[in-house]
Amino acid sequence: MPVVRDRTGGRCLHGGALVVTVTVVTDTTIPSVAMRDGNEIPQLGFGVWQVPDDQAQVATEEALRVGYRLVDTAAVYGNESGVGRAIAASGVPREDLFITTKLWNVDQGYDSTLKAFDVSMEKLGLETLDLYLIHWACPRADRYLDTWKAFATLAESGRVRSIGVSNFHRTELERIIDETGVVPVLNQIEVHPYLQQAEMRELNASHGTLTEAWSPLGSGKGLLDDPVLTQIAERHGATAAQVVLAWHLQIGNVVIPKSVTPSRIAENFNATSVTLSDADLEQIAALDNGTRYGGDPSTAHFGLPEFADT
Numbered sequence: 491m492p493v494v495r496d497r498t499g500g501r502c503l504h505g506g507a508l509v510v511t512v513t514v515v516t517d518t519t520i521p522s523v524a525m526r527d528g529n530e531i532p533q534l535g536f537g538v539w540q541v542p543d544d545q546a547q548v549a550t551e552e553a554l555r556v557g558y559r560l561v562d563t564a565a566v567y568g569n570e571s572g573v574g575r576a577i578a579a580s581g582v583p584r585e586d587l588f589i590t591t592k593l594w595n596v597d598q599g600y601d602s603t604l605k606a607f608d609v610s611m612e613k614l615g616l617e618t619l620d621l622y623l624i625h626w627a628c629p630r631a632d633r634y635l636d637t638w639k640a641f642a643t644l645a646e647s648g649r650v651r652s653i654g655v656s657n658f659h660r661t662e663l664e665r666i667i668d669e670t671g672v673v674p675v676l677n678q679i680e681v682h683p684y685l686q687q688a689e690m691r692e693l694n695a696s697h698g699t700l701t702e703a704w705s706p707l708g709s710g711k712g713l714l715d716d717p718v719l720t721q722i723a724e725r726h727g728a729t730a731a732q733v734v735l736a737w738h739l740q741i742g743n744v745v746i747p748k749s750v751t752p753s754r755i756a757e758n759f760n761a762t763s764v765t766l767s768d769a770d771l772e773q774i775a776a777l778d779n780g781t782r783y784g785g786d787p788s789t790a791h792f793g794l795p796e797f798a799d800t
């Protein structure tokens with residue numbers, strides 16, 4: 491029986507309204523967060539960037555076995571087929587899963603978006619997608635508005651339950667909202683203790699748009715060795731990765747850690763059992779130093795060399 495739980499001890503998130511239901515999976519609970527369109531998303535999911543197609547099937551099957559229900563892939567990851575095979579093999583009822591994929595930059599534009607969506611769905615082997623995201627705004631290409639209109643069409647058709655964006659800054663986010671009246675349910679952006687994105691998170695929340703954190707563990711580039719994080723972890727009898735994930739959950743992010751290592755897949759899933767104190771949260775807040783491990787959405791035009799900086 492789902493129960494309502496506020497993981498923040500009463501503070502309101504997402505522009506004033508936080509509704510969290512808890513689904514019991516074996517002995518671990520994964521909260522679900524209400525999105526502005528009325529659908530719900532598990533707050534902790536599984537990312538598969540840089541995982542080759544065959545390995546993506548194995549890793550995703552393991553993640554689904556452990557209890558993850560949200561899987562985050564993208565057309566450009568080249569592993570939608572592997573994720574699709576894992577879904578089919580898992581035996582998990584479709585309605586219990588939450589599958590996200592993303593439109594690649596080269597496919598932006600109204601008609602090309604509709605075509606690219608069909609290709610992704612074919613690979614995933616799905617009739618309906620839970621969440622479709624524009625992968626990067628690519629502001630200089632200036633096709634994100636037409637792309638968003640195609641997303642609205644897909645949502646109206648019922649083939650996508652929820653639509654959102656990724657790597658959108660203020661100008662692009664506000665433009666698509668102003669010109670279409672359709673507000674993204676979430677904005678997936680790089681967030682971790684070294685890049686906390688207070689301004690973007692606040693902007694998202696002001697539109698009732700959730701913040702979903704990519705590279706939430708710092709993408710294997712040293713964040714988890716930070717002494718502040720390892721000391722907090724020691725105090726909780728947890729790992730640095732679990733502390734970082736607990737931090738994301740407690741500040742209201744949806745989070746999608748990636749691992750191909752079964753012990754880490756389970757370890758990350760069990761981060762929901764770690765509760766950080768206000769003092770822990772303050773220590774982590776002080777770690778923000780602006781380190782970006784991935785591209786800057788204002789300038790990144792991956793796959794579109796004609797719009798690149800150099």
Ligand SMILES: NC(=O)c1ccc[n+]([C@@H]2O[C@H](COP(=O)([O-])OP(=O)(O)OC[C@H]3O[C@@H](n4cnc5c(N)ncnc54)[C@H](OP(=O)(O)O)[C@@H]3O)[C@@H](O)[C@H]2O)c1
Nearest residue numbers: 537538539704705706707708709710731747748749750751
């Ligand atoms: N929208 C976007 O533009 C965008 C960009 C980047 C990522 N993403 C999404 O976000 C997801 C996560 O981001 P990410 O893949 O960059 O990085 P991440 O989840 O921050 O970190 C993954 C790295 O950390 C390691 N790791 C995982 N769990 C660990 C643990 N418990 N202890 C120690 N190391 C651990 C993994 O190694 P092993 O796999 O070897 O275990 C891997 O090297 C992606 O998979 C993708 O779905 C989206």
